[in-house]
Amino acid sequence: MARWKAGLVLRLRVIAKLGGKCVVPGCGITDPRLLQVNHRDGNGGRDFKRNDIEAARQFYRALVNGTRSTDDLDLRCANHNLLYEYERGARFCDPDIARQILDGWDRGDRPER
Numbered sequence: 406m407a408r409w410k411a412g413l414v415l416r417l418r419v420i421a422k423l424g425g426k427c428v429v430p431g432c433g434i435t436d437p438r439l440l441q442v443n444h445r446d447g448n449g450g451r452d453f454k455r456n457d458i459e460a461a462r463q464f465y466r467a468l469v470n471g472t473r474s475t476d477d478l479d480l481r482c483a484n485h486n487l488l489y490e491y492e493r494g495a496r497f498c499d500p501d502i503a504r505q506i507l508d509g510w511d512r513g514d515r516p517e518r
């Protein structure tokens with residue numbers, strides 16, 4: 406099996422193991438292209454660094470094999486995973502301030518580049 410396809414199958418097995426859909430009530434997205442493994446404690450860096458594909462594969466293999474618990478994980482669509490990061494404070498954007506800036510732009514108050 407081609408390496409990319411083996412990686413896809415592994416990812417799909419992880420998604421299936423974690424329930425196959427976004428856990429946020431009322432969402433329920435099941436499209437595997439949009440689903441991401443969420444570390445509920447926000448400590449994903451413990452398992453692998455961004456762009457470290459080999460470490461990510463090892464993490465997925467451990468989940469599929471059951472040598473790594475899934476207790477601290479859940480499955481979220483990309484939007485809900487991103488929102489979770491904002492709500493945990495891992496990313497910052499005050500929605501009221503963002504709204505004020507956008508309203509200013511709507512009034513023609515655009516900043517110079």
Ligand SMILES: [Zn+2]
Pocket residue numbers: 427428429432433434481482483484485
């Ligand atoms: Zn969702």
